[in-house]
């Protein structure tokens with residue numbers, strides 16, 4: 001998969017060079033290209049924002065630099081073009097999986113109070129939000145999209161990690177897990193997990209999943225099959 005990210009703050013994407021994502025880029029499983037929108041402004045002072053027509057608070061990103069930045073990406077017409085915005089559809093695990101099937105993603109990060117609507121109308125396929133809160137820019141949401149989508153790309157996760165996350169795919173949250181030592185500062189691992197009785201372990205985990213889901217996310221249980 002190829003992902004182009006358009007931003008006024010390219011330095012914010014430094015973390016993508018490290019960790020699992022960085023490794024995927026090195027192995028050519030993933031191609032990430034950061035584009036500085038300011039490089040495309042035709043304004044002599046490199047200005048990329050202006051006041052909103054009709055008045056109102058704050059500034060908007062002007063259309064020209066964004067238009068030129070997007071249309072100079074090779075294959076931009078066939079790419080799936082996403083604008084990260086608090087008014088977009090909310091990202092879910094199933095939507096992440098759907099996005100991961102695209103060969104080419106273009107992620108547009110807005111700043112200030114957002115961008116000129118004509119860019120959305122002319123070039124954007126979908127406005128996407130990572131949740132109901134407002135951030136100073138679309139960079140962190142874009143990073144969330146890259147990270148979540150990358151997990152579905154072959155060669156990004158090791159064979160010991162499963163793509164189908166326990167949480168969400170089953171419709172319930174994950175049960176508690178423990179590793180060694182069996183006694184940590186007087187706190188014991190639940191007896192059933194060291195009993196060797198796999199059926200009892202499965203039953204215990206299902207109970208725990210149900211209890212934690214009921215406590216933290218009762219909304220998930222309403223339309224559950226188990």
Ligand code: 4FD
Nearest residue numbers: 085086110114129130135137138
């Ligand atoms: N919840 C999100 C995305 C972007 C953002 C921005 C209009 C502000 C939160 C368009 C206003 C973009 C999100 C930048 N904040 N801030 O996904």
